[in-house]
Amino acid sequence: MAGAEAMSKGTLYGVGVGPGDPELMTVKAWRIVSMAKVIAYLSANGGESTARKIAAPFVAEDVEEMAIDVPMKVERAPAMAAYDESAERIATKLDQGQDVVMLCEGDPFFYGSFIYVFERLASKFTTVIVPGVTSITAAAAEMGRPLCMRDDVLKVLPATLPADRLREELMTAQSAAIIKVGRHFGKVKTILSALDLYSQAIAIENATHEGQRIRKVGEIVEDALPYFTTIIVRA
């Protein structure tokens, strides 16, 4: 249209939806998600999106959805290409003046895949981050066991780290949350045993989700656990 004003750009929202129970979404996340016209979320290997499932009770019926299909492989190139492509699709929406609300399991800036999208778009668009409850404090709550107090050093340790690094960090932590345990459980179990930490280590699968399960590490015979397993160790 001749004489039309330049459209203002949309805002990118990174919204933490918490660890699993929809009631653990914040009031702010609820407000933003329920008013969203366009939502985006990760779909690992084209499967169901956990974040989308958590937010389901709050999503409007006529919302436009953008699933970001990320191939999860050991090589990183396919995932990075998927983020490049998704960032472009999101940028197109934002350039058209539409807001895009990306749903993030847990907290967007706490080991979140949202960070890959944020890195590609934050310099060009206004971004708003809504923090969420992380899996580690949700795990402690479900276990009925304090995570850290007083002068405790708390370490968050991805189970993907080399065994030596995990061992060293565990030796000097008052409290540790080992995340992304999945297929690395065997390695983690060996380290915990060597450090005589069996009795203080508790594993939780799918915290606050369907299928939640809490067990002492010393009682688990499997060599692999679900990806969303967190082990809390208190020295």
Add this chain to the structure above:
Amino acid sequence: MAGAEAMSKGTLYGVGVGPGDPELMTVKAWRIVSMAKVIAYLSANGGESTARKIAAPFVAEDVEEMAIDVPMKVERAPAMAAYDESAERIATKLDQGQDVVMLCEGDPFFYGSFIYVFERLASKFTTVIVPGVTSITAAAAEMGRPLCMRDDVLKVLPATLPADRLREELMTAQSAAIIKVGRHFGKVKTILSALDLYSQAIAIENATHEGQRIRKVGEIVEDALPYFTTIIVRA
């Protein structure tokens, strides 16, 4: 009353109210707080309770309030005596069959004073913990800066730790959140300078509260900052 049934005991709720913005309370916290008949909260040195202030929009008008006045001193005995006394007051309510909802800034099990009450009562009463958004992910969100990703080791370091310990832990962290900075800022600043981490260290005072302030550590001339100051360091 003769023949009265034994009253069932009340439940103790530890409810995280998040970092400061009332909208960062979870839907679950909102539900439990708004239905509470008895609430309890910490009042450091008899001053205003931050948790009470955060939850204010959701508290019922006719609620019964129990302020736990904790003397904050270097010696720990007066605080421990205050927790003993408060736990007894809360236990009396629970024994009468009334639920007690304790409001906790951030998350109840993440460096929370609630833990002192929990330790005194959890063996005798049913407890329910509602996790909350912590100050560290709220700080990252407000800074617009990811806290941790991929295989990062994240360390949460109370600024009250000895300088040597802080230095060693910082040297091997990809990401660190230094909490409870307050009067320890001078010590922390010296360590960050020695490790050449000035340019990657950002301080936030009163995250998501009134009086929020974000500055690079290298630009701060004061030797002390508010207690609720968090410094995020990314290697």
